Amino acid sequence: MVEPVSESISFPSEEEKILQLWKEKDCFQECLKQSKNRPKYTFYDGPPFATGLPHYGHILAGTIKDIVTRFAHQSGFHVDRRFGWDCHGLPVEYEIDKTLGIKGPDDVAKMGIAEYNKQCRNIVMRYASEWENSVRRMGRWIDFKNDYKTLYPWFMETVWWVFKQLYDKGLVYRGVKVMPFSTACNTPLSNFESHQNYKDVQDPSVIVNFPLVDDEGVALIAWTTTPWTLPSNLALCVNAEFQYVKVKENATEKTYIMMEARLGALFKSESEYTILDKFPGKMLKGKKYKPLFQYFAKCGETGAFQVVMDNYVKEEEGTGVVHQAPYFGADDYRVCMEYNIIQRDQDPICPVDASGCFTSEVTEFAGQYVKDADKNIIKFLKEKGRLVNASSFKHSYPFCWR
Template identity: 45%
Template sequence: MAQNKGEKEKSAPVKSKTALREEEILAFWQEKNIFQKTLEKSAPKGEFVFYDGPPFANGMPHYGHILAGTMKDYVGRYKTMRGYRVPRRWGWDCHGLPIESVVEKEIGLKSKKDIEDFGIEKFNDIARSKVFTYVDDWKKVIPRMGRFVDMENAYRTLDPSFTETVWWVFAELHKKGLVYEGFKSMHICPHCGTTLSNFEVSQGYKDITDISVTAKFELKDEPGTYFLAWTTTPWTLPGNVALAVNSDIEYVKIKIGNEKFILAEPRLSVVKEKYETLEKIQGSDLVGISYKPLFDYYQDADLKNKENGWKVYAADFVTTEDGTGIVHIAPAFGEDDLNLGN
């Protein structure tokens, strides 16, 4: 058949000698069932338990999976050569937002309320039918990278037996007093209505130039004298319940006009007005001093541990690299803040 004008002749890609050699070795492993034989051979040191965190089943493998899988593989191989029996069972993570997002887009849902209106049971049925879309692709990639792992007897997090096992483990931990209820400051996804993992938050992290403010907090027993606290999140100031200083830092009390201010001595450079230095104060001597709340909307509320609020506390995360050496603490808005608040 004559070739059309302008049509370029295409040839099949030529595999390198390395790739051909790899395929030859893989074929030998599969033909001789080498992985299974490593499990059947004598294991004088017993069994080495290897837990393999499962990937999501509804996406293609990427570089991160290949990298982590390679490291997992050489752990198993090393322990096998050291005399252990190392079963390596593959798993599929079927829960969570990845599959939810796929189904939402497919049926045109815009919010979590839409899922409830659509019907949770129907939604779950669709998710269950879609979650293993790429399993066959995984079964090609993982063996091709040379990894020894049992993919045919994989566990699946959607199986009732798996869920029941997780609940059993949790119950046993609870019986032993190893489970406690607490609070953690987390970022929220407004669309999903769930918290975001630290990894998800850090993915969007970048340095920016932001507006900051320096707020003054009047000492309760010394009217006209203020702690100066610098913050890049002024929207958290209504949640302020404490101030933090570093016990090892030296602070100063200065006078500007008729007002007095307290800040870290190494941060005096931030003061742009003419001032008079009145005294130096060790950070540890500021701990326990009470100040007036910036906002009075809950000063009459019957709050638990209210007597501990609006005081100065010591914290080793306070530095003099920027700001005033005094940190405003709002436990509802930050991890360090919440830890100090607790």
């Protein structure tokens, strides 16, 4: 017989009753005892950090994990459901850095790795009791007493053992990938993290000229909102199928090459310029130009400082000529790799350290934080006659949320 449900039912009270019932009868442990002789079902549960409190994302994922393991148990398997704790990485280090006022790797080195690790270990279980309470309240059956922690040597040794199996089978290779990077935390970020904190910001907007080697009176012009990447320029990219023009600026009589559809990026009216020639972008392939800076001029011997082609160049913004800094753009890296300007077994040009400051190779701006150097780079280019136009540009840009 089904008992009627009261119209004034209190769901929190019902929840507490069920939790108390499970506790009194030790339902989860009884469940494990009853299934101990069954075939084992192994479920690898990605562990959370206990340095922060659980949020709705954890609750959603935890509910799904609980459904999977309950279903496996009810399908005739024994399922060890051990809770785990992630004790490594940025969330822990960030909390310690914030507490101790650590600004970067140099501060960690002064403190010493052993002391730094000790400080991190002291906080890895900071919110363990809150986690246990939240997980139980959501009705998830999981073993907290027989938990595991990624800082256990036997856990780390297991991970390295698995990695070695992959390596021995030839399934591991060393490569380079352009990723979002936090100069405050000195570490790459996941795409998920980098998408968490977009802000509308005013950035410098510059158009610079790249004189052709075989005709110094003509220069390709490229647009960028990241002047700090210009010292790392190794190529210029155009779209092979779009129409480009050789155009004379009437006021200065300087001659530029740019995409015809983007003339408005430089000129306000047709009276300001005279078109001298029109041609598809593919006619520019392989043309050599003079680099903006001499820091990496030797790269010209291996194919750098030439015009390359790719259809990622669009006609919606810029000049239709895109400057390529392989270490700072995924498309830049891909295109320069295709044209053998950079090699897979060599690190691309990257004169910026993990804290976002220029290295000694970039002599005029060494030690400067890249965004602070923007104005100095613009000034340098203007003095060298390589700056065509400078303004500001408002756009949405990702920032490390920390």
